[in-house]
Amino acid sequence: MKKVEIQSVGGPEVLRLVDAELEAPGPGMVRVANRAIGLNYIDTYHRSGLYPLPLPTGIGLEGAGVVEAIGDGVDLAVGDRVAYCAAGFGAYSEAINLPAERLVAIPEGIDFDTAAAVLLKGATVEYLIQRTYALTAGEQTLFPAAAGGVGLIFGQWAAALGAELIGTVSSEAKRELALANGYTHCFLSDEPDLVAKVREITGGKMLPVVYDGVGAATFTDSLDCLAPRGLMVSFGNASGSPPPFDLQQLAARGSLYITRPSLMAYVASKEEMRASAAAVFDRVLDGRIKVTIAQRYPLAEVQRAHAELEARRTVGSSLLLP
Ligand code: NDP
Incomplete structure (x- = not known):
């Protein structure tokens, strides 16, 4: 079978499609034949070395496909439709062996492409909105990169709760997309005075929470948009890691809180993974979340997929197709 491997960290050129053997799944393990693979910004951090992995390594955290073989003690059957995220590295492949307890069943009515486009990003939105800070109706919040994969799902989920959303994006086309996906306000990231605009929108109160990926x-702008005792949720580094940070800055802005969450810690148990996936899939099935799959790449074009994601040329979710 084919899989993508990196032998060293670097730019998209280190992603190599190679032939590999996949052993029979051991106890508790399942071999999934991928039908669609989710592309996530975190994959670029693994490739670049920002988040170091032991090398050589497979890459990719999310996919959807069919159970092809099972090990002992597994309560799944060959042919079952399953999806996974944060289950192990190596999703960029035709097939992968994973622990059965990290897999979730894909409900009827959701196809493989949709499952792979929504599971990781949707589970991220689930924990950000429900468990990191429980956003409620009438609350206002800011989400930079509003037209991205996580951003479009966040917009729809939070708007359905009754929250009022302010987004930022890098182009007019992205702005239109964000406004069509739940954001009430959306500014271009190179426009000046975001903080003043947020002050005006909030009538001077500023925001109880900002979700910044x-x-x-x-x-710094995100911190400046918070109300006293507001929460900064810094959950990503698409433009690079935030600079070293003096805790006094939290006091100076009125006793702010800050958290740097990661999905893995919120779906660490089988029960959390399944509950988060169910919350996501339920919203897709009842139409509260429409999944925008704006880019599809053959697995062999993985280098181009990474280059376009990092060049800010994508919107919504991207898939690799084995
Ligand atoms: P996106 O589809 O949102 O792509 C990233 C977006 O970031 C770009 O489209 C771009 O939007 C914006 N951006 C701003 N500055 C830059 C820059 N200098 N270079 C590149 N992009 C830039 O990706 P995802 O939906 O996959 O992920 C969004 C964020 O969420 C990422 O930071 C990711 O790491 C994080 N994440 C964190 C998780 C966690 O648990 N902590 C889990 C999942 C995702 P624009 O052009 O509009 O500025």
């Missing part, structure tokens, strides 16, 4: 480029 962009990192270095937006970190």
